[in-house]
Amino acid sequence: MIVVKNLTKSFGTHYALRGINLEIPTGTFLSIFGPNGAGKTTFIRILSTLSRPSTGEIYFDDKNLRDHAESFRQRIGVIGHSTFLYDELTAFENLQFYAKLYSLPDARKRIQQALEEVGLLARADDFVRTFSRGMQQRLSIARAMLHQPDILLLDEPFTGLDQHASSMLKHWLSELKSEKRTILLVTHDLTHGLELADQVAIFVRGKVAYFESADHVDETEFQAHYHKVVAAGGAA
């Protein structure tokens, strides 16, 4: 269970997050929508321990993130705008490097398995710089899943993917969802986000303007509501 209490983040006088309160049960797929500048990426950065909150607390299974950041990082996988991959290293070497940082036992077998899952085993010894954007994103998925995290934080993972890579990612996310991992997906793509979600949230101007179970959400109605909430600056 992830519990977020009164989370704020300010950059000088600008508040990116203004008192976020959320409870995300274990095994939930939460899709977070919102316009640019709503604080979605900042929220993911704080959850992933890349950034410290200005005020507020985050608890993972009743443990405060502030005090257990290092052990928590062992449990999360992050896929963001960037791939976190080194161009001058091969696909295998990239994963091998991360396997060392995560102290993975039997790393070689695990890397081969991860590469096979994303369809890149045949390209294991090729340099990442020779990969297309879609292939790099698939390798990024392998990197994020290498240590079998039980919490996944995804920030716009569909950006820049062609249709094939995009449907592969969607299929992969559906599989992960069935494995009862906790997944937080930040996206602008309402269709993708709604299709996969157990819960949906809309962030507007650093606040949670909408939070609902996805079972109660109809896509057409949600789209209309989304535009209304965003236009009203979160007040609707």
Place this chain on the structure above:
Amino acid sequence: MSYLGKIFAIAYKDLLHEYRSRETITTMMIFSFLVVVIFNFTFDPGSSYALEAAPGIIWVAFTFSGMLGLNRSFIYEIDKGCFHGLLLSPIDRGAIYLGKMIGNIIFMTLVELLTLPLFIILFNLQFSDFLLPLLLIIFLATIGFAAVGTLFSAIAVNTKAREIMLPILLFPVVVPVILSAVNATGGLLRSDDWNQVFAWVRILLAFDVIFVAICYATFEYVVEE
């Protein structure tokens, strides 16, 4: 993998990346060689002027080429968000700092070891009796320079004018390192009493111990928003 293993994994990754790209070492080497060669045009080899200026010249070559290397140290890390990949790993941020610092020390030492013979030949210097003490001075100064430089490189890489920002931040702090290195090298060249030279070596040692510890402890706060 042990704590040390993770540190060396980061350093090894830097070496492998550099072996493939050859961007950093090549730039550092060219700069370092140019400094030594151009200054060589100014002085008659073996003259008293050359002897007096030599310690300053060699440390200009080492520090400025080192600066080029340090500037690049984090640039390729932020290129595809790789630095975030490091920060997201379940390792102490101090280990990231030590891994990057070891990488920087190796790059700088390599360039220094390749520049040194050229410097000795062009300036017609007699270092044969003092080669080991000179290597010790170079190594200790390189540790101090890289220790502070790695921390400041991590700060400067997120600024717009990073090429300018790093020397502005770094040089005031590493003045004791440069001063000690230049004076200790000059002492060796003049065949000064070893105790006099060793006084500067002690400063280098103290600087290394203090600043490696300070930079290790503060790195976490530097890289977190």
